[in-house]
Amino acid sequence: MPSKQNIAIIGGGWAGLAAAVELCKHGHKVTLFESAPHLGGRARSIEWNGMALDNGQHLMIGAYQKMLECLKTIDADVTKLFKQLPHRMLMMDAQTGNTAFDLQLPTYPAPLHLLFGVLNTPSLSIKEKLLLLLRFNRLLNTEIKTDISVSEWLSQAKLPVSYCKNLLEPVCLAALTTHPHQASAKAFQNVLQQTFNAPANFTDLLIPTTDLGRVFPALAKEYILKQGGEIRTRSKVQQLQSEGSRIKSILINNETMSFDQIILATPPVASAKLLHKQPGCEKLNAQISRLEYEPVSTLYLHFERPVPLPYPMLGVINGISEWVFERTLSGHNDVLAVVFSAQGKHLKMPVDELVETVYNELGNIIENLPELLHSQLITEKRATFQCHPDIDKDRPNINTGLNNLKLCGDYVYIEENNQPGLPSTLEGALRSGVKCAQLLLSNLN
Ligand SMILES: Cc1cc2nc3c(=O)[nH]c(=O)nc-3n(C[C@H](O)[C@H](O)[C@H](O)COP(=O)(O)OP(=O)(O)OC[C@H]3O[C@@H](n4cnc5c(N)ncnc54)[C@H](O)[C@@H]3O)c2cc1C
Known part of the structure; x- marks a missing residue:
């Protein structure tokens, strides 16, 4: 030594x-x-109204293997720190409240989990499902020689439009904190490969049970x-x-x-x-x-009673809200965190108007949404580098x-x-x- x-x-x-x-x-x-x-x-953690929350809502997945390894090194009990949930992308329409896309991956070994998940997706026709499986596999495994934008890459792949618009584009914005027309196709392909060309549990969500x-x-x-x-x-x-x-x-x-x-x-x-x-x-x-840098904003909403979601993380399309997270597992079942990535209209809106718009959108999605007690908007201006x-x-x-x-x-x-x-x-x-x-x-x- x-x-x-x-x-x-x-x-x-x-x-x-x-x-x-x-x-x-x-x-x-x-x-x-x-x-x-x-x-x-x-x-990091912050305190708000006597609750321990985060400076920004974070998403962690099973592909975060170095994180799990570091936690083992310091003797952390990973099974207590996270609830591991099978991957589900439940995307809701902010205007109609209807489900726009629902991809649930069963706990089969990869790539069967993706195969069965796609075949069971309700919003696609059989033809679209087969096309999707074939073309998504090609998209994932064809080397990108010259980097281009994610929008260009997806349009070249000719995937079903609803799959791109309602799922891959919002996922790109969340994963790269960069809008698809500005984001790097190579970086996005890398994220998808590390998640999907891997053991099935890499797609699982790791929901922290604490701040x-x-x-x-x-x-x-x-x-x-x-x-x-x-x-x-x-x-x-x-x-x-x-x-x-x-x-x-x-x-x-x-x-x-x-x-x-x-x-x-x-x-x-x-x-x-x-x-x-x-x-x-x-x-x-x-x-x-x-x-260059991109902001991430988190709007915490504290309701007068618990607000259970159909899944702890919901995607929202056709609105201002992007992703909504339950905080139940970390001890606050009456708090939702609404996340907005990168530049967007939300940054130009007065906070009261943003809260009202988000509340109305959630009201379309969640039945009997309780009254709001408090709200807090946190914007980290340089949350991430722009991934162009x-x-x-x-x-x-x-x-x-x-x-x-x-x-x-x-x-x-x-x-x-x-x-x-x-x-x-x-x-x-x-x-x-x-x-x-x-x-x-x-x-x-
Ligand atoms: C709101 C938000 C949401 C995010 N969502 C996700 C997500 O869902 N999933 C995900 O994986 N990642 C997410 N990220 C990104 C993730 O948080 C960062 O990639 C990660 O925390 C960066 O860690 P770091 O140690 O590289 O840098 P930092 O966390 O920036 O750490 C650098 C440290 O250096 C300190 N420092 C600065 N100058 C000095 C000095 N002169 N002397 C001493 N100390 C100094 C700072 O105070 C800071 O503590 C998000 C980030 C934000 C802000």
Whole structure:
């Protein structure tokens, strides 16, 4: 084993925490600096009306294998943290309240689950079902040589219109936080492949039974501290001070500290500030400056009594609402979270008008919708990077021009052989954190 290194991790989001866990597991001394008072970054808990909720509703699925692996490392009981539900895409029409699409995948081994799921879809004719199976399989498995938009890709595939409009396009917007006409076909194909060309349980929904901060950040913190690591919140790293091709020290709350190795796990804009004018970082600074961002808004609605949904997650089409989530499993059966991804009309509406429109849409879908007690809109302006065609060219790698400085975070490109990267997701953040730590360890060897 290499000599014990003193390692600083800057940023306590899911990527930084995953890197810290991996390094602690290998016996290194880790100090994690987080500028905010809490850990979790873009996936953290908040308190609203005495309830522990999330800064934004998140969706996790069985394909999040690195997340499950990280949770095992820190001895978390995954069966208690999540309720695992077979995949169902129930899409409702906001105006008529009718079901627009209902794809339920049975618990058969892949790809039989998709085959039987599609064959049982009520809104398609037999001809459409067979066409869909054939063409979706081709779509999934034909290499995209030159990246194009998802809209173009889907229109070339000649899938049934209702399948694209009512299912694949809303899924693209949710998975890539980018509208289909702007989104990368390669990135979307990669997400679909990792979900469908995989064991059947990869399509399952993982519904947290608690708030996000308690799914990973709090447990990771406990593990890091137990392994002798240190976590400093309210500690903003102000500057990286380099000498030659190394970072000599870092400036935190006006205190200078030195470390053998440093991992920068901050979001891209914060990374760019710290890397500005650092020697050897010109290319990665240029890449970061080309990234564009998309917002995600979550509207929490607190009702006077419980509001059970037919499935814990509903898709909504033909309206302003996009996805509606029940919060029953995390302890609040009278709260719904309505999610809006990327730019859209919702951002231009006064909040009262948005709440009224969403309430009316839900009233069309859910019978006897109770009175609303309170509502809260949370918008994260830079929730994700925009996942446009050829996005991976604008994503920096783990290695920087400085010997003892590495990068991790959902925006960092970690694949090999030009394989497409994941969009901005928790799974992407965790994979990058673990991979960055492993690369650091292998360099030490
Ligand atoms: C509203 C919303 C909804 C989302 N929905 C989903 C979803 O459904 N499914 C999914 O998989 N993903 C979703 N995502 C994306 C997911 O949350 C992110 O990809 C992931 O959290 C990014 O983690 P990270 O560690 O890379 O970055 P961050 O979470 O941004 O962590 C970086 C940390 O660095 C800290 N920091 C910044 N500057 C400094 C400094 N100078 N010194 C010290 N610390 C600093 C920040 O405070 C932050 O805690 C969503 C994101 C948002 C915002």
